[in-house]
Amino acid sequence: MSSRCAACKNQTRKCSSDCIFFPYFPANDPQRFACVHRIYGGSNVGKMLQQIPPYLREQAANTLYFEAQRRIQDPVYGCTGIISKLYEQINNTEIALAHIQTQIACLKLQVPQEKAESNFNVLRAQSSGTTEFQWQSQVCWFN
Amino acid sequence: MSSRCAACKNQTRKCSSDCIFFPYFPANDPQRFACVHRIYGGSNVGKMLQQIPPYLREQAANTLYFEAQRRIQDPVYGCTGIISKLYEQINNTEIALAHIQTQIACLKLQVPQEKAESNFNVLRAQSSGTTEFQWQSQVCWFN
Numbered sequence: 001m002s003s004r005c006a007a008c009k010n011q012t013r014k015c016s017s018d019c020i021f022f023p024y025f026p027a028n029d030p031q032r033f034a035c036v037h038r039i040y041g042g043s044n045v046g047k048m049l050q051q052i053p054p055y056l057r058e059q060a061a062n063t064l065y066f067e068a069q070r071r072i073q074d075p076v077y078g079c080t081g082i083i084s085k086l087y088e089q090i091n092n093t094e095i096a097l098a099h100i101q102t103q104i105a106c107l108k109l110q111v112p113q114e115k116a117e118s119n120f121n122v123l124r125a126q127s128s129g130t131t132e133f134q135w136q137s138q139v140c141w142f143n
Numbered sequence: 144m145s146s147r148c149a150a151c152k153n154q155t156r157k158c159s160s161d162c163i164f165f166p167y168f169p170a171n172d173p174q175r176f177a178c179v180h181r182i183y184g185g186s187n188v189g190k191m192l193q194q195i196p197p198y199l200r201e202q203a204a205n206t207l208y209f210e211a212q213r214r215i216q217d218p219v220y221g222c223t224g225i226i227s228k229l230y231e232q233i234n235n236t237e238i239a240l241a242h243i244q245t246q247i248a249c250l251k252l253q254v255p256q257e258k259a260e261s262n263f264n265v266l267r268a269q270s271s272g273t274t275e276f277q278w279q280s281q282v283c284w285f286n
Binding site: 039040041044048051052056059060062063064066067071075076077078079080081082083086087089090093096097100103104107108 | 182183184187191194195199202203206207209210214218219220221222223224225226229230232233236239240243246247250251
């Protein structure tokens with residue numbers, strides 16, 4: 001049974017005890033290394049991991065793998081395509097929230113003052129948190 | 144004055160008339176090529192562009208550049224960090240919307256039936272569009 005990691009197996013070389021790939025690209029998941037190798041090149045992945053403190057390397061390897069998978073699935077837009085869609089959906093939610101707040105304002109006028117107060121104190125506190133969703137409205141924001 | 148693109152200039156080679164980089168990596172923006180070269184390697188970028196229909200190559204070059212910039216700015220999380228934050232914010236908005244809808248239901252009980260109807264028809268139509276925001280709740284969804 002081989003004790004080499006997926007990267008060293010792929011490159012048919014010995015896997016040293018301090019191999020940068022060994023903890024993050026196990027031999028039993030060759031597809032994981034193949035993916036990052038195809039998009040970034042094995043030596044670039046090694047260089048990127050080397051530049052990161054050891055305790056953050058696992059997260060870096062995971063995000064590189066995720067982004068490589070996305071680029072293979074969507075060679076034109078990659079991860080940027082996901083980000084575009086999320087921005088668009090946040091914009092749509094912003095619009096929906098604004099409509100709902102207008103409707104609430106209308107209802108407030110119809111509800112007797114003393115009854116409305118207790119509800120609207122809660123509403124005010126919540127709606128003040130929505131200012132963080134002020135995104136750019138263009139879809140092609142990455143150009 | 145050189146007629147070579149940024150990639151050919153960087154690699155100190157001749158820039159042929161059918162150079163794959165020429166339209167997307169102009170000589171007057173050497174930083175753009177340097178960025179993708181550092182993350183993906185020049186030859187990987189060339190290979191990726193070759194595999195994409197010509198009319199989509201500009202978008203692909205833009206998204207590769209965007210993702211490379213992000214990886215340089217955030218070597219651990221890259222673009223995946225942006226996606227994580229957007230998922231988290233969408234989750235928070237979902238929660239805020241659910242609270243608002245509960246408040247609206249409370250108000251509905253307080254508003255005379257005939258007055259409430261016209262407002263809530265609009266609200267119902269809007270809230271039915273929020274089902275698309277049912278995201279995974281974990282922050283580390285990419286692992």
